[in-house]
Structure formats: C-alpha cells, structure tokens
Amino acid sequence: MCRYELKKVFLKTGGKIALLLLLFLVGVTCYFATNIFYVDGKGDKKYGPVAVRELRAMQKEWAGFLEEEKIRQVITENRRIRHSKEALSDETRENEIAYSWGQGISEIRNLLNYSYASHFREYDYYRADSLSETDAGDFYANRVSLLKAWLDEEAKDTFSDKEKAYLMDQYHRIQTPFYYNYMKGWTQLFAFSPTIIMISMLILGYLVAGIFSNEFVWKSDSVFFSSVYGRNKAVTSKIKAGFCITTMVYWGSVILYSGFILLYLGADGMNCPVQADISGWKCFYNITIWQKYLLVIAGGYMGCLFISFLSMLVSAKTKSTVLAVMVPFVLIFIPSFLANMNSVFVNKILSLLPDQLLQMEAALNYFSLFTIAGRVIGAVPILLVVYAALTVAIGPVIYWGYSRKQIS
C-alpha cells in the first residue's frame, strides 16, 4: 500500500521535476561551498583542488594544541608578515603576496581578534596586529573575562543570576588548550548546511503536501473511503509514505552534500572543539566539531519531519494542497521578519521555533537559556525534545481526522 502511495507522489510530473530540481540545487550549493581560494607566492588567486591542497598543507603546519607558546608564535609570525615591506607596500600585488604568507595562521589569527577584543560582541580584524608576545598567556582567560564583563553590564537584565552562573560555568569547564587543525571541510559544510536543509525542506514539503488532499483533488476519495482499509490501514500507509519521503529526500541530499564537501575539502579536524574555530569561539555548548555535525544533521531531520507532518496535517484537514505547500514557507520565513523586533521575550520565542532546527549551526551559537525545574538549559536540547514529541503527537491527529472524513 505504502509503495503505491509513493508512486502517487513520484509518478506525477511535478514530483519528478521537484527531485531533479533538488539534485540541481544540491549541486549548486556544493559548488559554492567548495569554491575556496588560495593565494600563491606570486600573489595570484588559485581555485579548485590545487587551492584546497595548498591551503590544507599550510594550515596543517600549525595543527596542534593552542598552548601559550603556540599563540606566541602566531603573534610573532603575524607581526612579521604585517610589518614586511610587501604588506606595507602601496601595490596590491605586493599586499597579496604578504597575504599569501598568512594563510597558514589566518584561522588562529581570527581567534586572536575575538579573544583580545575590548568587548564581548566586538570583532576587530586588525586587533591581532597590535598584540605583543607577552599577551599570549591571556588567550583563554580573556574568553572568560569578556563573557563576565558582558554579563555584568550589557546583558545584565537578559539573564537571571542562575543563567549567568551557568554560562560562566560552561566557559570555565571547557578543556584548554584547544586542539587546532585544518577544518575547512567542516566549516564550509556548516556554513551552507542551512541552505541545503531548507532547500530539502521546501522540496519535500511540496512532495508531501498532496498525499492527503490529492484524493479529493483527483476525486478518488469515494473509492478510497468506501474500501475496507480506507478508514484505517490505508490512512496509516499515507502517514508512512510521508515519513518515508521525508527520510529519503532529507538523508539523500544531506549525505550527498556532506559526502561531496568532505571528500573534496577533507574531514580533518573533526575532533577539535567547536571553539577552536571562529564560528564557534563563543559557543557555550562544549562539543566537538563531529558532535556539532551530528547535531546539525539530526536537528535538520527533526525539523523536516516536524514541518512535513504539519504540512500533512494541514493537507488532511483542509483538503487543500496549496495551503499545505505554504506551511514550510510560513515556518521558515516568518521568523526572519520577527527577528528585528529586538525584544528579549520575542527572541526567546524565536529561538524555539522549528526553523531553528533547520539551522542548528546558528542555534548552537544563540545565547538563549531557559530555566526548567530549577535547571538551566540551552535552547538546542529543548528544540530536539519538544519537536520530536510534537511530531510523534501529530501522527495520530492526522489519522484521527482523515479516517473520519466525510465526502462532499
């Protein structure tokens, strides 16, 4: 039965086109995600496999624990490059050459800009240039003191004392020194993961939207509901089909995407803490890059399941495919309109909306805390639990509503 439900979706011209479109968009995203460059010793920009190979080799030279000694070396190396005659020259080409020397330390240099900032929310690209070797010892201490200063002043009313203590504790608890490695594969993968996941969501939203309503559109409802299983097993098989489509389409595109990026850019650095990269420096979840990847793809899956189940519920209740197709759009795009309201309360709500699951990368960096039964907890675990529960709850609601439908 479920096999035929899948056929109903994929034999349609629209269904086939949607899959081809998805494949095309995954391809385009892979292209942009892997389109990194490297500047060679002559100041020329290089793209493609050469760039990956060279950049990887240069950054790998600096792989290892970011101890005081290593930070000091980075500060020295950075100053040497910055004060070279090539860097100070008025000629762009000369500047490019100077830039090329710095590619090995560029990621660590970025961390310095954050760590030695005068302010928690500040990022000054030139901050690293004004450091001296004696500063090296403060690298990790700064991370904590900037947070503390921020919590005491700017964010003083945003968090409760308990929440502040929790954040400080998370910052203290992280194991230092961080292990650093080349991890362009992962950072690029994370940067484009919301794109891939949202594209998959919109496409599979389109695919599942008709599962229930099309019986009415096609007028096949009379035969369907007058059959033995029309008000029980056949409805279950529709829900199963929706689950299968979501699972296949989501994992299909995520595996294709991750596989391509990691094969092309390399999977090095999976055991580094997320804080060893600029994208996760402030993150208060103490996890590794690999764990972050698992959270990103599991969250994406959870989000897609929830949204497609909601879309199926609308499809079953309203008999309208159009309304059902709109569900993912509304859930994905409405929050971005509300995001500008800048109210603590609204932001808290926003951090719990299902679109957050589709962009775990951002959700992990979001300072949104909740106190539940005396325990402080971040938004990410709440999102995973709440939407898993809601998805499980929607199934029976769809079943109940659809199996009692009257034909008009």
Next chain:
Amino acid sequence: MELKLSNLTKEFKDVAAVDHISYTMTTGVYGLLGVNGAGKTTLMRMLCTLIKPSSGCITWNGKDIFELDGEYRRLLGYLPQDFGYYPDFTVYDYLMYVASIKGLRPATAKQRTARLLKQVGMDKEKKKKMKKLSGGMKRRVGIAQAMLNNPSILILDEPTAGLDPNERIRFRNLIGELAQERLVLLSTHIVSDVAYIAKEILLMKEGKICVAGSLKELLAPMQGQVWSLDVSKEDAETYRKNYKVANVRIIPKGVNLRILSGQRPSENARPESVLLEDVFLHYLGEGMVEEDVSI
C-alpha cells in the same frame, strides 16, 4: 442478505436531498431512476458510508452499517458518478492498488485483476496510463475496480453516463452477468438501462421514492392510458399544452404524438402498450430525450 433503509434522511442546509426513505433490498438488480438532483447520489453515498445520515438508519442483516464499519465495507463495491482515479497510474497499477486497500492478498489481487481486465475488455490497455483512457474505458476500469473484492453489495452511480449506445448495451449485459448472487443498486436517468435487467425499479423524486416495484407492477396501473395520435402541426401545440406528451415524431401528414391520458384524447387516437418511459414521465413529469427512447 438484507439491506434495509429506515426513515433515511440527509439534509444539506436548506434541502432534504434524501427525505425519509424506507426500503428493503435483497439480491438482484435494483434500478434507481430519477431526474437530476433527485437525491440518487446522496442516497448511494450514505449506503457506502461516505456520508452520515441526518436521521434514520441503514442496516445490513440487522446491524447498523456505520457500526459494522470495515466489516461492511469489505462487502461493498462502489462505482461513483464522478469516478476519480490516479492519473499517472497504469490501469494495472490502479487496480492492484485498489485491491490492496480492499484488503486482497497480492496473489488473489493478481488473479482477480487479470480476470476482470478480460471481463471488461481492458486486457490490451492494462499498461496504459489512466489519464490516457477514453471515457468509456475509464468506466470499464471503474466497474472492474468495484468488482475486485467480489462484493455482495454493488453500488453503481450512473455507470452508463457518457457511453455510446453500443457500449451501453455491452454494459447492460455485463451488469446482468455480475448481478447473480449479489445486490446491485444502479442509478440512472436513462430508462432503458434498467427496464429489462432490474428486478425492481425505484422512481425517486425530490428525495423520496414515489413508486417502486417490478417492471410489470409499474406498467400495470397505466394500461390503457397511452395513446398514439396523428395530428397536424398546428393542433400538436394544443395537445402538448393539455396532455402529457411522451414523444413527438414528424410524419409526412404532420406529427405523431404519444399521449398519456386516462381518457381517449381524440376519436382518432389508437391505444398503445405501456413502456417504462411512460411511467417515468407520469411520475416524474418530464419527457424523455429522443436518443434514449430509440434504444
């Protein structure tokens, strides 16, 4: 085997589409005749558990069909008036899918599908997509679909609509074949579809069954009330105003009228034997379309 309707009523906002109908059916063909909007489809939908009655009930061997639920639907075959299908399915896939939701085991489903495809003459087209079939072919798949589970109750809503005369005769014969050992309820507004194969004919008007019985029982009371009369074109108008006229035919001298009347309408009128069309006209008050009478 007994399907019993008691005081069955379905109201939509302001109209009573089915109005306190009580009737009992057993095996054999039942022909449901009625003009557009008489309530045929509504009645059939209730019999298929697709809509709930506003009041009254339907029982199968004494048990309410809505309580029997799946158990009742297992016995049911339904060809809707608005027969919808999955446009991209092949005929074969379509039938196999319907077989699966009708709870047939795959082996049985294959056997029955193959046999029914032959029976309705669609064996050659089984690989064709549903959306590429002609109207008549779709109807044939429709009836095959209804027969898949070898139903004890077969409900066909205007199965002959849109068929050419040849097809219609084929269909009539097919239904005659299928009708053994089961209850067939067939709706139509084409009298000839049911005149010869129905065990009982039900005339429906404005949600009510106004008369029902075998062909003989329906014809008997109208014996001697049907006349044939040749008149000039001018006189024809007057007769059409004063009498129920079942048929008008142009003849060399003027027109020939078929008139329903208790008294002889004119000295020249010749008595005719009663046809079901006349009964239909008498009760439902509408003339038949010429092509329908010709079959």
